[in-house]
Amino acid sequence: xxxxxxxxxxxxxxxxxxxxxxxxxxxxxxxxxxxxxxxxxxxxxxxxxxxxxxxxxxxxxxxxxxxxxxxxxxxxxxxxxxxxxxxxxxxxxxxxxxxxxxxxxxxxxxxxxxxxxxxxxxxxxxxxxxxxxxxxxxxxxxxxxxxxxxxxxxxxxxxxxxxxxxxxxxxxxxxxxxxxxxxxxxxxxxxxxxxxxxxxxxxxxxxxxxxxxxxxxxxxxxxxxxxxxxxxxxxxxxxxxxxxxxxxxxxxxxxxxxxxxxxxxxxxxxxx
Numbered sequence: 009x010x011x012x013x014x015x016x017x018x019x020x021x022x023x024x025x026x027x028x029x030x031x032x033x034x035x036x037x038x039x040x041x042x043x044x045x046x047x048x049x050x051x052x053x054x055x056x057x058x059x060x061x062x063x064x065x066x067x068x069x070x071x072x073x074x075x076x077x078x079x080x081x082x083x084x085x086x087x088x089x090x091x092x093x094x095x096x097x098x099x100x101x102x103x104x105x106x107x108x109x110x111x112x113x114x115x116x117x118x119x120x121x122x123x124x125x126x127x128x129x130x131x132x133x134x135x136x137x138x139x140x141x142x143x144x145x146x147x148x149x150x151x152x153x154x155x156x157x158x159x160x161x162x163x164x165x166x167x168x169x170x171x172x173x174x175x176x177x178x179x180x181x182x183x184x185x186x187x188x189x190x191x192x193x194x195x196x197x198x199x200x201x202x203x204x205x206x207x208x209x210x211x212x213x214x215x216x217x218x219x220x221x222x223x224x225x226x227x228x229x230x231x232x233x234x235x236x237x238x239x240x241x242x243x244x245x246x247x248x249x250x251x252x253x254x255x256x257x258x259x260x261x262x263x264x265x266x267x268x269x270x271x272x273x274x275x276x277x278x279x280x
Contacts, residue, residue, distance in 0.1 A: 009070070010109075014101075016094045018082045019143065024094040025080035026101070029070055033110045044115035044279050045075040045102055047152070049095065051122025051161075051244065054083050054175035058244065060252040060259075061121040061158075068247070068268045069119075072276075075111050077102060081127065084175040088190065089139045091176075095131045096140055099150040115279045117154035119271070122214060122244060123172040125160025126192065128152075129222075135195035148199070154278050156271055157205040159243055162218035164191040169214045196225035204274045206236040206267045213243035234274050238263045 010030040015023050033039045046069045050061035057080045066076040079098045081091040095118075103113040120128025130136055132155040137147040161172045164187040173181050173190070180186040188194060203226055207219040219235060226233035241261035246252035248264035 016079075016097045018086060018090045019093055020082070020086050020090050022082035022086045022090060024082050024091075024098075025078075026098050027078045027080070028109065029066055029076045030109050031070070031073070031075055042106070042110055042112040043073060043075045044117070044275070045077065045109075045111045046275075047095075047098055047102065047116065047118045048076060048078045049081065049118060049120035049124035049128045050078070051120070051124040052083065053169070053172045054091070054123045055171070056083055057081065057124070058121070058246070060244070060246040060254070061124065064247055064252050065119065065121075065268075069272070072272045075109060084178075087178045087180075088176050089136060089143070091127055092130055092136055092139065093143050093145070095127055096145045096150040099131065099152065100145065103149070114153060116152055117156060117275055117279075118152040119156035119158070120160065121158040121246070123161050123169070123176075125157040126162065126172060126176075126190075128155060128157060129160060129162065129192045130190060133192060133195045133200050134197055135190060135192060151199065152201055154201050154275055155203045156275070157203070157219075157222075158267070159207045159211055159214055159245070160205065160218060160222070161214055162192045162222045164188065167215045167217045167221075169218075193221040193225040196222070196229045196231060198229060198231070200226065200229065200231045202232040202278050204234050204271050206238065206264070206271075208238045208241035208243075208245070208261070208264065210240055211243045232278075236267060236270065
């Protein structure tokens with residue numbers, strides 16, 4: 009496996025870390041093989057990026073045969089659209105280096121968790137296409153081919169995780185127009201790729217209704233969506249196993265531990 013670390017410069021002078029995990033294509037395996045790729049975007053309320061939602065997730069997709077990448081995007085005090093443009097640049101690099109990294113540029117998914125799910129969905133939908141165009145990116149060229157989300161921040165409305173939008177928008181967090189522009193459920197349309205999403209009904213941080221709003225918007229726009237609601241568990245579970253637990257046993261939730269296998273099976277069907 010090849011491993012690399014790179015930097016993506018933010019438009020405000022900040023820096024995002026872009027890390028890649030690339031399968032070797034030996035003569036024995038097939039030097040011409042092009043694998044699907046997954047860009048992992050951890051959560052953290054746009055205030056930090058979670059270790060538990062980064063490399064542990066990568067390892068699951070690597071084991072399933074995907075090339076995998078992690079974006080540690082800029083967070084507060086960086087404001088919108090810094091992180092979005094870093095995500096666009098990460099996708100641009102994956103596709104630009106497809107031959108070198110043995111990636112299929114037409115089979116690149118993004119998976120985001122919590123606020124990282126909001127960032128992933130912002131990249132995948134048309135919510136901020138005009139913003140990306142204004143900074144030199146073709147939104148269609150950096151849009152992922154599939155979108156996977158874990159307990160995502162979706163709406164900026166009454167059921168919003170307000171802290172995420174405070175960190176994302178800063179002084180504009182009380183501006184209605186600014187909030188609506190990044191409220192994902194308002195921007196699902198025919199350009200949105202197929203969606204996989206999971207949430208726990210008992211999430212006490214980001215209400216599960218965020219996912220229901222996403223599903224409803226996808227259904228109305230004829231966007232294929234697979235959704236899983238689990239009966240138990242708080243927020244930020246990642247894999248729900250001891251590997252991604254905190255304080256010893258916090259975050260171990262057996263009912264959600266099936267989601268990686270389910271997501272990988274879904275992605276293999278989408279990319280078939």
